[in-house]
Amino acid sequence: MSDTGRRSRILQAAIADGLLHPQRAPLAAFMDWERVTSNVQHLMHAFPSHLTTLHAFAVKANSLVPVLTRLRELGMGAEVASNGELTAALRAGFAPERIVFDSPAKSWQELRRALELGVSLNIDNFQELERVRQILSETPSTSEIGIRLNPQVGTGGIAAMSTAGVHSKFGVPLDDPGMREQLIAAYLENPWLRRAHTHVGSQGCPLPLIARGVNELVRFADEVNLRAGFAQVRTLDIGGGLPVDFETDAPIAAFDEYVAELHEGASRLFSGDYAIVTEFGRSILAKHGFIAAYVEYTKQVGGRDIAITHAGAQIATRTVFMPEAWPLRIEGFTESGEAKPTGTAVVQDVAGPCCFAGDLVARGRELPRLVPGDIVTLLDTGAYYASNPFAYNSLPVPGVYGVSMAAGARPEFSVVREAQLDLELTAVATE
Known part of the structure; x- marks a missing residue:
């Protein structure tokens, strides 16, 4: 048919x-639902089975609780960018440790809630890092915490969907003068920073551009671990952004091509030294x-x-x-x-x-x-x-x-x- x-x-x-x-x-x-199931299974099979990988669905792409529930049942985690999305993920039954919180404007209340629950946290900037330090000094947390890096590798075909440009509002700019050293110092001073994150962009970003951004993330994590003298950074959140084919009826997203491009342009990602988190949204549904x-x-x-x-x-x-x-x-x-x-x-x-x-x-x-x-x-x-x-x-x-x-x-x-x-x-x- x-x-x-x-x-x-x-x-x-x-x-x-x-x-x-x-x-x-x-x-x-x-x-x-049948097509959704096939696509999610394809994503999971595309990544090497020897790696610890959490595929966290980007809830902003579809925050309806029954949809999230179905994706949880298929084995996905959840990536949220607001208090409302976090609530939706919890209502859908996601365990806090399988939820990742990203946002460039997390409030004190949002940070406290995420840390109390044990939700993983990607810190956007140094001011937010200071807030997290203060909260942790008052109340310990089981959350995995890292910082979002902007690798500044360039923009794709849709500027509004690109997040790794020179002037992106997201993350800490890795190539700005002094920023790389300041980031490394932040990790060395805060050994509870055990993950790092980047997201190059979504629709319109070619796969080689995404791979370059991921490679910069791996290089950064390797440098932190070398200077720390132990494997401090253990998890790399590589974001999502796989472009969707809006021209044909092809039901399965090009996750194999995505992984092949990462093997070509960021091979260290697959060494087994790091757990991996992805944040696909549009390409899932x-x-x-x-x-x-x-x-x-x-x-x-x-x-x-x-x-x-x-x-x-x-x-x-x-x-x-x-x-x-x-x-x-x-x-x-x-x-x-x-x-x-x-x-x-x-x-x-x-x-x-x-x-x-x-x-x-x-x-x-x-x-x-x-x-x-x-x-x-x-x-x-x-x-x-x-x-x-x-x-x-x-x-x-x-x-x-x-x-x-x-x-x-x-x-x-x-x-x-x-x-x-x-x-x-x-x-x-x-x-």
């Missing part, structure tokens, strides 16, 4: 079950979710066909505001969930419901001619889309549903997040 056929089966079952309805539920999102929305109206403006749907900036924020960096593939289906024939393709805009002119999820796209009552699907949206809604126009949050599809069987749905109703929003606004 083609991937379009798989989505068609999901849509038809969702329509029959009332999860997708032109009046009651004109917008919904779906997560394919993006390809395994899609958003479905009904076409409410169609019109022609200036000779251009426009389909107005219920999917816009409120769920596809990055695509609407940065369309060149975050284009999405779009498919068209009939009101019954059958794929529309490609022979009817015309150039169209696909617009959302938000009250501003730029609310477009596709511009000048050749698609089967859409008519009111059709369904459009936004593909590769399992991360950062429906799970991270933008409350523009107080639009209701769509339902998110997990899908289980045994071979040849009817799709079965589980509720990941209940659909929000307009009445609920009104009640909240008037209380």
